[in-house]
Amino acid sequence: MSAELRVNLDRLRANVRAVRERMAPAEVLVVIKDDAYGQGVEPIVGAALDAGARWFGGIDVDSAVRAKSVAGDRARVFCWMTVSDDEARAAIAAGLELGVGDAAYLEQVAAIGGPATVHLKIDTGLRRNGVRPERWRAFCARAAEHERAGRIRVAGIWSHIAEASDADDDVSRALFDAAVTVARGEGLSPEIRHLAASAAAWHRPEFRYEMVRIGAFCYGVRSADGPDIPGTAPISSLVAKAISIGEDVEISLGAVDGYPSALAGRAHAATPGGARPVVRVDPFSSRIEAWPGAAVGDEVILFGDGGHGEPTPTDLAELIDTVGEEPLLRVSPLVSRVYTP
Ligand SMILES: *Cc1c(COP(=O)(O)O)cnc(C)c1O
Numbered sequence: 051m052s053a054e055l056r057v058n059l060d061r062l063r064a065n066v067r068a069v070r071e072r073m074a075p076a077e078v079l080v081v082i083k084d085d086a087y088g089q090g091v092e093p094i095v096g097a098a099l100d101a102g103a104r105w106f107g108g109i110d111v112d113s114a115v116r117a118k119s120v121a122g123d124r125a126r127v128f129c130w131m132t133v134s135d136d137e138a139r140a141a142i143a144a145g146l147e148l149g150v151g152d153a154a155y156l157e158q159v160a161a162i163g164g165p166a167t168v169h170l171k172i173d174t175g176l177r178r179n180g181v182r183p184e185r186w187r188a189f190c191a192r193a194a195e196h197e198r199a200g201r202i203r204v205a206g207i208w209s210h211i212a213e214a215s216d217a218d219d220d221v222s223r224a225l226f227d228a229a230v231t232v233a234r235g236e237g238l239s240p241e242i243r244h245l246a247a248s249a250a251a252w253h254r255p256e257f258r259y260e261m262v263r264i265g266a267f268c269y270g271v272r273s274a275d276g277p278d279i280p281g282t283a284p285i286s287s288l289v290a291k292a293i294s295i296g297e298d299v300e301i302s303l304g305a306v307d308g309y310p311s312a313l314a315g316r317a318h319a320a321t322p323g324g325a326r327p328v329v330r331v332d333p334f335s336s337r338i339e340a341w342p343g344a345a346v347g348d349e350v351i352l353f354g355d356g357g358h359g360e361p362t363p364t365d366l367a368e369l370i371d372t373v374g375e376e377p378l379l380r381v382s383p384l385v386s387r388v389y390t391p
Contacts (some may be wrong), residue, residue: 053290053302054388055381057089059097061285061355065268066101068281073251076258079128079244081265082117083108087378089269089286090387095120098268107263111137115144128169128206132179135162142166147205151180153189160196168193169206169242172229174222176210186229190236197238206242206261207233213249213273223257249273270355271374272364284362287354288381290336295344298329298337308380309336309352316369320351320360328352353377 070078080103086094095106095117106117107128114129121127129141130149135158141148142164150156151171159166170193173180181189196202207230211222226245233240243259251262266273270284288309290301299321314331323341330337338350351360364374 053288053385055089055385056287056289056354056388056390057093058285058287058355058390059093060390061270061283062094062097062268063101065270065282065285066098066103068279069252069264069267070102071281073258073262073264076251077105077242077261078103078268079105079107079261079263080268081108081247081263082106082113083110083265084379085113087265087269087271087375088381089378090389091116092120093387093389095125099124105261111141111146114146115141118144118146130169130171130179130208138162138166149208150193153181153185153192156189156193156196156202160201163201165197165200165203167203167205169208169244170204170233170238170240172207172209172226174209174211174225174229174245175218176212176222178210180209183225183229187232187236190233190238193233194237204233204238204240206244207238207240208242208244210247211245211250211257213247216254219250219254219257249276252279266373266375269375269378270362271378272362274364274367274371274373276364284353284355286363286378287360288352288377288385289354290350290352292338292344292346292348292350295340295346297340299326299340299344299348299350301336301338301350308382308385310366310370310372310377310380312370313366317352317361317366320354320358322348325359 080098091113104125108114109131114127118127127146129146132155147167150168171180211219244261246257246262248264248267250257270282292299293302294300311331317328318325321341326339353363354360363377366377367374
């Protein structure tokens with residue numbers, strides 16, 4: 051009796067439609083990094099295509115290649131991690147577009163050729179990856195040289211922002227606009243600018259440009275301490291089964307392999323007898339407070355869309371000061387993913 055992550059693909063379609071409607075005329079890149087946040091790239095991409103998605107993107111080449119093989123010519127796929135030569139070669143051969151935020155990586159990608167379709171990344175303050183503003187002009191000049199020689203095609207300029215404060219994001223946006231002007235001045239003509247992820251894109255139209263990269267809201271994960279997003283709801287529920295009934299109810303191993311142990315004593319779960327506290331979380335024995343008539347095989351919903359009184363992923367995240375993606379990402383690969391079409 052194992053736990054399941056139940057993924058509602060129709061809910062995903064509805065979320066993607068709501069997000070696309072809100073962002074129009076900007077295009078929506080559906081973020082599918084880390085195996086679509088642990089929910090499975092292939093079914094997620096298939097359903098998002100039904101809902102009109104025409105762009106996907108991920109950090110890791112693996113998720114992006116898998117997305118491209120589902121989407122084929124129906125969508126463009128962007129992959130933004132700086133990767134080894136072999137991986138970059140495979141990514142280009144698979145038809146992916148690459149994020150390039152580093153001068154050495156630009157040379158590496160140009161040497162592979164193709165031409166490789168690239169999106170150049172300016173660091174607008176996050177300092178994770180991206181070319182610093184003082185090096186940007188030379189970087190663009192070099193990219194333009196490679197483009198003229200047919201080794202690359204610069205399709206986009208992009209950056210990532212903190213989305214922690216509007217003021218900081220405004221500073222980033224000004225740096226971004228300046229970087230685009232410099233790039234054009236150096237002879238580049240990127241057709242797509244993309245800066246914002248879920249929160250900034252949803253709330254601040256001026257951050258949308260030609261495209262936004264949306265992960266969380268497509269999966270119904272609202273921002274921690276943020277409002278509900280109209281038209282969206284969590285697509286996945288983590289469901290465990292009661293395996294023994296004692297003073298508490300022990301739930302199946304696996305569901306909790308990844309469920310943050312810090313949630314014990316803080317979170318509740320939905321049971322057939324209503325909401326009950328999560329008493330204990332450890333790899334070999336996790337327990338929920340008993341409910342009247344509890345029986346082996348009863349289902350316990352650890353997170354979901356709230357429809358049975360369970361917390362959402364973001365509700366859990368808020369209890370332990372993290373983001374709503376984390377409960378999803380932590381679900382063990384041993385937990386089977388079950389899809390409702
Ligand atoms: C994960 C990620 C996103 C999506 O962020 P959400 O807040 O989940 O929408 C967008 N851009 C980059 C670069 C990312 O790594």
